[in-house]
Amino acid sequence: MKSIKLISKQAFGEFDEMMPVLDDINKVLIKIAAVGVCGSDMHYYKHGRIGEQVVEYPYTIGHEAAGYIEKIYGDSKDLKVEQLVAIEPAVSCGQCDQCRAGRHHTCRHIQFMGAPGQIQGLMKEYVTVPTQNVFPVPESFSANEAAFVEPMSIGAYAVKLGQISEKDNIGIIGVGPIGMSVLLSLKYWGNNQQYVWDKLDYRLENAKKAGVLWSGNPEKIKIQNELQNIIPEELDIVFECCGEQDAVDTALKVLKPGGKLVIVGIPSEDRISFDMNDLRRKEISIINVRRQNHSVEDAIKIIDHFRPLDDFLITHTFNYNQTNEAFKLVNDYADNVVKAVVKF
16 A cells, blocks of 8 residues: 655645645646636635634635646546646545545545645646546536536535435525535436525526426525425425525424435534424434535536536636626625636
C-alpha cells in the first residue's frame, strides 16, 4: 500500500498550506470557464462560516466549476488537451478506512476546494486539479452545464441514499438548485410521484415545468392539511433541501409511519431539533447527505438527458468582473434566480 505524504502548495500549485495526497499523484492544469454560485458559498458570503469552517480573508471561493484542459501531468486517464471537463471539488486520500470502504466523501483527510483551511476555491482563471477529480463531459455540453455537474451529483447521491422506488410518493422541500437536482434525479430513475413546496412562487413554477404532481407555498397554505387531502396515506420519503427548521418540522408531519427524511440542505444554525413524539411514534428514519459519493458520472448522464438547462435551472450568467453582482443577486433571491454562474 502506498504511503500518504504531504505536498506543499509550492509543489502542487493550488493547494492551501499542506494536504495529504497519494505518492506520484497526477494532475491537470485547467483554464476555468464557468463557476456556479452555490448555497454554501452564500453561507460564507453572509455569515463567514459553516459550522467550524470559518473564512479568514482574503480567500478564494467557489467549487462548482468547469473548464478546459490546458496541460496534463502524469497519467492522462484518457483526458485530452482542450477538453471541457467538470471538476469534483473533494480530494480524498484514497487510503484511510473511509476511502477503503468506498466512502471517499467522508475521507479522514479530505480536502475540499473552496472550503476554509483546506484548498483554495475555483473562482480563478487557472487551477491545477488531481486527475481523479476531473471528468470529461459530452461535447454538446455548455460550460455552464458542465459547472452544474457538481450540484447535480449531490441530488443524484441523495436519491441513491433514499433508495426510492417508482411507486414512492416523495416530497421535496425547497426547489432551488439542489431541490431541482433531486427532482430531476428522481425522474431520471423512473419516479414521477413528486410533491414539492417552497416559499418562492417562481421556483414552484419552475418545478411545475419539470412535471410535479403538486406544489405549494407554505407561506400561503398549510402544507400538512393540503397534503392530507390529496394523499391521506402520507409520503414515503421527504427530501429536505432548504436547511430550515420549519421544513424539518413539516417533513415529520407529512411522512407516513416507517417513512424516511433525507436531509440535504445545509442549515444556517449549528443545531436543528426534531419532534421526538413524531419521530418515535412513526419510526421515521433520518438520512444525512454529505456532499456526494461516486455520483459524478450519474450527474453527467442526468444533465445530458434533461439539457439544455438554461430554460429552467441556469438562469443568470455574469462575467468574472461582475462576481459581486452575482453574489448579491443570489443573496437577495432577485430576478427569479435559480442558479447564477460566473464566466471566465
